[in-house]
Amino acid sequence: MxxxxxxxxxxxxxxxxxxxxxxxxxxxxxxxxxxxxxxxxxxxxxDSDLGEIFSNPAPMTIGAMFILAESLTRTGAIDWIAHRFEKWAGNSLTRAVIILALIVVPLSAFMNNTPVVIVFLPVLMSFARSTGLKASKLLIPLSFLSILGGTITLIGTSTNLLVSGLSKQQGQPAFGIFEISGLGLVYAAVGSCYLFFIGRHLLPDRDTVSSLLDAEDTRKFVSAVEIPYASPLIGESLIAHPLFSNRKRTIVYEVLRHGLRVENIPLDAITLEERDVLLFRATSKQLAEIQAAKGVVMIHRKSNLTESGAEQAEEVKTVEAIIGPQSQLIGRSVRQSNIRRRYGIVVAAVHRKGTNLREGYQDVKLAFGDTLLLEGPVQSIMKLSQEGSFLSLNEALMQPHLKSKVFTAIAILAAVVLVSALGILSITSAAVIGAVMVVLTGCLEIRKAYQAIEWNVLFLIYGMLGVGLAMxxxxxxxxxxxxxxxxxxxxxxxxxxxxxxxxxxxxxxxxxxxxxxxxxxxxxxxxxxxxxxxxxxxxxxxxxxxxxxxxxxxxxxxxxxxxxxxxxxxxxxxxxxxxxxxxxxxxxxxxxxxxxxx
CATH class of the missing domain: 1.10.357 (Tetracycline Repressor; domain 2)
Known part of the structure; x- marks a missing residue:
């Protein structure tokens, strides 16, 4: 050719x-x-070109850095620092932005900035709720500061490692780990000053998806009722009935008919029949209203509840959650995902492209970055979270940390930086050894190490390395x-x-x-x-x-x-x-x- x-x-x-x-x-x-x-x-x-593509050290280095970053997250090293933020920031937005810059920029210089943002997101959401400040004043600065911090060292971001690896393959001298630090510090300082003096005044004062909740919805409970013989509710639409309408914030999770779940009819299309059993979420005040209402009978026996195992008056939680880049929910609608039937969790609202959706969201295809308002039993939400389907913005659902290993994880990362800075080992060799060490020392389980690697990023890099080599x-x-x-x-x-x-x-x-x-x-x-x-x-x-x-x-x-x-x-x-x-x-x-x- x-x-x-x-x-x-x-x-x-x-x-x-x-x-x-x-x-x-x-x-x-x-x-x-x-x-x-x-x-x-x-x-x-x-074939020889393919060998050259996969011999590039940058993807291997990036994969190892994903594992090192996850070890710091898993042991609670970043989390400990993040929680100092609330104490140091007080109730001041001005002080919060300053403290955020002083913490996030240095952290992002030595690890992938995505886990830094993931750890800080629930902390900042909690801080905003406790102080009455709007999270919209803090989250763009969080992302931007993490990006600025990533420019300070060679390992701060994957693009630095890629450019260094590619240039070395083409005969250029290798970049040192701190070679770009002088410019990076100036770059980060200029960006931080802009955010403090100008940028934060341009940020919107906007509600998040959790603001859709009524103020009285502080404690919620799962309970169940049965539609008895000759009930006036027989033949009525489930969702349209005042007891269970969204307007009353009483959310029905499941309908049992003849002892079986109603699987083939959406909740918003169900017409109530005699002996139907409804499992629902309500506040204590609404529970009292339902118990006093005509046409329903409260169920008090555990054996009468659904397969989800939810007991009478089991307390449930409302959490905000972000769809992650590798979530199994991506490309599927709320209705198709069957979250309600599989986990007993209701998706009460969806935030998409600046809009909080309360109606018509059941058939919207979910995408990375969508924020969901989930309501359901705590254990069910934690199970769904641990499967990696979403990132919880509620600290109570964060995984427990291996605190006894925190100093080990920090020492390993410090050793990686030191030996590569002194030229004892290349950054690739040092990072790979460090990744192995965090697993051997128990800072990270081998299964979690594989999960920490963003394989989609690595395969993207390999594919684009091929296009670049062809160029x-x-x-x-x-x-x-x-x-x-x-x-x-x-x-x-x-x-x-x-x-x-x-x-x-x-x-x-x-x-x-x-x-x-x-x-x-x-x-x-x-x-x-x-x-x-x-x-x-x-x-x-x-x-x-x-x-x-x-x-x-x-x-x-x-x-x-x-x-x-x-x-x-x-x-x-x-x-x-x-x-x-x-x-x-x-x-x-x-x-x-x-x-x-x-």
Whole structure:
């Protein structure tokens, strides 16, 4: 196959991959692997190229860092720090933002920022409820500060490791773990100051999905009633009846008919019949109202209740929960997921793209970042949470920590950083050894270690490494580099640096940051070679720009997590993120050449 045709085919595959990313036709990792499969099937990439893709050390390093980060979460190291936040912040929003920056930025410098955000989310939600502050004033700063912290060290974010690994494969000197720290500290300081003095005043004062609850719903109970012979409720619609309407906040979990669950009829379509048994959630006041009502008989025998094992007057809980990126609920509606029948849990509301849905949400396809309001027995909610279907925003449902191992986990991470900083071992070797050690020392179970690895991220990286290698092998990267220079023939390296940074951070808002880092790295190296300058400034620009996702809630995973939890709209990220992105762009363009001369 002629090289020119291979280049054209590579660009077609690249365009298709980017379009699929933007349109979200398929999961990003599957899209990237499809691109890799096409390039292998058409002969653009060979078996030896496949070996080169999987020999890249970056994915192995990233996987090991996922395990190290999970060990800190599992032992409670991050949780202990997070809970100091409530004590130090007091009741002041101003102090809360300052303390948040002082904690989150350093933490994110040495571990993946996603677990930092996951641990802090329920802490900040609890803080907002106890102080009367709105969570929407805190959650965007949480995500943005974690992103800023990730730029301080090489291990702070996966994009840094990817750019370093790719550049080393192309003959460039390896990046040290603290080589980017000088610029990263300035970058984080500038971003933090913006959030404190300007950004926090642009944040909305908005309710979260939990605000849909009535103020009196502080304690809820599961109970059951039977429809007796000649009851006036026979023939009436279940949901329409005043006793069990959503307006009264009395939520029916299950209907038993002839001793069996009513499986084939949605709750909102059930017409009551004689001897029907209803299992429902209500407050103590509503229980008294139902007990005094005509047409129903309270059931007091455990044997008459459903298979869920819920006992008479069992206290239930209402929690906010975020759909995670690997949740089994993604792509299924509330009705299709059968959460109510399988777990005895009711989905009372859904937050989606800035809107709190109370009606008509049963048939909405759930997606990563959706926030659900769940109501049900505590044990049932904990079971569903432990299966990884969602992230609870209620601290009471957090898993117990292995506190006796906390100092072991911290010491292992510190050793990984130290030996790689001193050049005793590469960051890949140190991270892999550290990941093994946290399992051997009992900081993390082997099963939890495998679960901690975000395999979709790794497969996305491998797929995009294939597309990036095809760009290099076919001359596509060099062709793009020459055309970029041709568009700005009289421009110096500083202008090209500004263009590379700008293009990288814009693309990051449209597609995944790892894909942008992989594609831009060979292009930057080709541009530097054509201009006969050092490529290092361009590579650093890609590291920072590919992490600088502040404009949309979909460009970076932490933004997606806080999107639903904070009750945000898409426009909120634009309002706060656009000025921050432009300020950091200017900061980077001015300072990168001072740290890494052309």
């Amino acid at each position: 002629p090289v020119e045709f291979q280049m054209l085919l590579t660009f077609i595959v690249l365009g298709g991959v980017f379009l699929a990313f933007i349109k979200e036709w398929l999961p990003n990792d599957l899209v990237a692997l499809c691109g890799l499969a096409i390039l292998l099937g058409t002969g653009v990439l060979s 290099k092998n076919t001359g596509g990267a060099e062709w793009v580099a020459m055309n970029v220079i041709g568009l700005m023939p009289d421009s110096g390296p500083l202008v090209i640096l500004a263009a590379i940074y700008f293009l990288s951070f814009v693309l990051t808002e449209l597609v995944t940051n790892n894909a942008v880092a992989i594609l831009m790295t060979p292009i930057a190296i080709s541009i530097a070679a054509s201009m006969e300058v050092d490529p290092r400034p361009f590579l650093v620009a890609i590291m920072f720009a590919a992490s600088a996702s502040f404009i949309t809630p979909i460009g970076y995973q932490t933004n997606t997590y806080v999107y639903g939890a904070g009750g945000y709209r898409f426009s909120d990220f634009l309002k706060v993120g656009v000025p921050l992105s432009l300020i950091l762009w200017l900061t980077s363009v001015l300072l990168i050449p001072r740290f890494w001369p052309f």
